[in-house]
Every structure is written in C-alpha cells, then in structure tokens.
Amino acid sequence: MPRASHPHAMQPRNPGSTRTAPPQMSPKFPMQGRYRAYTLFDWTGLIYLLLGFLALRVVWALGTGQEAWNVVMDQFQSPVYIGFHVLSLISVIFVGVRFFSFFPKAQPPRIGPVKPPPQPVILAGLYAAWIGVTLVMTLILTGVLF
C-alpha cells in the first residue's frame, strides 16, 4: 500500500458527515519515476550544508596560521575529501542543469512593459554565463589571472 499523505491534505474547511479514508500519497513517491530526480535534488541540500561547514573550517584555518592551513590542505589529499568534492561537483552540475531547465518558463510574460527574451535565448544565456564564470574561476585558481 502507498504511504499516507498528511492526514489533513485536501480536507475541506467544513468536512461533511460521510466518513472518508485518509489520503494516500502517490505510490511512486519519493524514489520511483520522475520523483527520484526531485528527491535527489532535495538531498543535495545536505551536501551544500556539509560544504558550508567545510568552507568555515578552511576560513578558520586561514585565520589561524600557516600550520593549520597546511593540515587542512593535507587532509584534502585524502580519498574521503576527494570523493566528497567529486560528489559536490556532481551535485552542483545536477542542480544547475535542473534549475536551468525550469528557469526559462518561470519568467512571466512581461515584467512591467518589458517582455523577456524567448526561452531558448534565456537558456543559452544561462549556460553561457555558467561556462564564463567557470572559466574565470579556473583562471584565477590556477594563477593565470591575478
């Protein structure tokens, strides 16, 4: 049997006298069919939370001194950290692609007097901006820029 929805899902404000059976969720929720991508999209939030803690730790090491910084950099060489960073990269790409696929249709037909460009143009602009920012970041991190 499928899982139960919230017991008050789609309940009328003034329920009638007929006894009803409680609502049930789609049997495919949360990990079958199209729901799988949605659930994984939600779970990537956990990865970003861990990434946030990691970033705080790096900033703390940076403020503490060279020795602490070296310890963090050494730890980043371990397979666990490398694996986590690969997983984070996959998550960012997955979320980016999913967000970009939905973003164009979320644009209202006009914002004040201005009409947004056609959806393929918005999509192309998003990917162009993503590639551009990635290139600039790569150039900065590899020391080519600055």
Added chain:
Amino acid sequence: MSEPQKKKIVITRFDPDQDEVPKTQEYEIPVQPDWKVLDALNFIKDEVDGSLSHRWSCRMAVCGSCGMMVDGEPKLTCKEALSDYGDTVEIAPLANFPIVRDLVVDLDGFMDKFKSVKPWIIRAKERAVEEGPMRQSPEELEEFKQFSMCINCMLCYSACPVVANEPEFIGPAAIALGHRYNTDSRDEGAAERNEIFRGEGTVFSCSFANECSEVCPKHVDPAAAVNQAKFNAVIDWAQGLILPRGGK
C-alpha cells in the same frame, strides 16, 4: 473467432460503512483492443460488480471527472488506452485526496482552495454596458490562454509532493487560475491576488517539483504559472516598497 484478451484489473475499494482502511479487489475481464481504461471500469461496473463506484462523464478528456491513479500515475482514465498497460493494471483513487468511496474522492477541499484565489475578473469600477465590450488583442489573450485551458481534473494535486505534505498549500490548479486572471488585461485585481499569493501556503510553498506540469492532460503547465506568480508577487511587493502609494 479468437479468444478476447484478458487483463487483471486491481481496484482500490473502500466502503465507509464497513471498511476501516481501503483494500484492493481483483477482476479478470475480457478487454477489447480499442478500450480506454475507463471502458474497463465501466465493464466491471455494468457486467461484473455493480457496487463499484467511480466518477466519469464526457469520455473525451474535457470534463475532468475521471481522474484516477493508473499504475501509480495520475491519469484521465478516458484518455488512457488500456493496451498501453500490461496484463495487470492497478487503479486507485487520486492520491492526496480523502477517499469517499472506492475510486471517488472528496472534492470540497479543492473547491475551498479554488475560491481562495478569487478566480474571476476584478474591476476597480464596473464597466457600463453602454461603453461596449472590453476589447483584447490576440497578443494579450496569448499571455494567459494556456493557463485558462485547465479542466479542474485535479491530477496536478495528486502528483504534487507539497500537496501531500502541506495541507495549507492551495496547490497548482488554483494558483494557475489566479495567475491566469492576474495576466488578463481586463483584470484589475492583481494586487489583491498577489497579497493572497504572498501569504502562508501559497506560491512560495512550491518547491518546483514540476510534477503538476508533467501529469497535466491539457498541457496547462501549472508549474510555470506558480513560478511566474512567485516572480510577480515579489515584483509587486518591491514596487510597494519603492514607489509612492505602492505604485498604485
């Protein structure tokens, strides 16, 4: 003459006078190649078990009455070819709705949510008959036409994971309808509806699963409407902060 093909139809049954919880019942029936899923249900009702309860009306995907879960997906049963499914087909009432009996769900909660978005044209001042009809250009019509194609079949509510978990959420079809009127050039009630949209359990509860648009049999794209309504609600709020008298 060859034997007609047989299929096993597994139907969720619930009798409020006898059952504590819904149960399933199996029917093995002869089927015709051109049957829709609804034809199988009507055959069972007419020939096998008259106690089965289900809703249907137009048989041409217009009235939106015959929405049910078919093999776990919300579908209009009059639109779905039975031949597209395997030898066993599971039919259940729409997910996320209280079940009244067998495949019939309670619509009153949906109607409450529907009314809450004021789905009618709001005018600051009524137009006199002598002023003639309100004209609208094809471009103006195009901006909301897609969202006016909803047949209230409630498949989107059945597919939405937020509806399943947040009882206050007014849901995809109601928001799409509110947005339809907000984008109608004849309407002057957008500020009123945006106020509703900024409230609890409305557009910002949507997590953009996009399931509503995937299952919509009329390609209304409620997910687009909900997220456009989010955008407009924010713009409207920001205008209220920046412009004198809220930009009105």
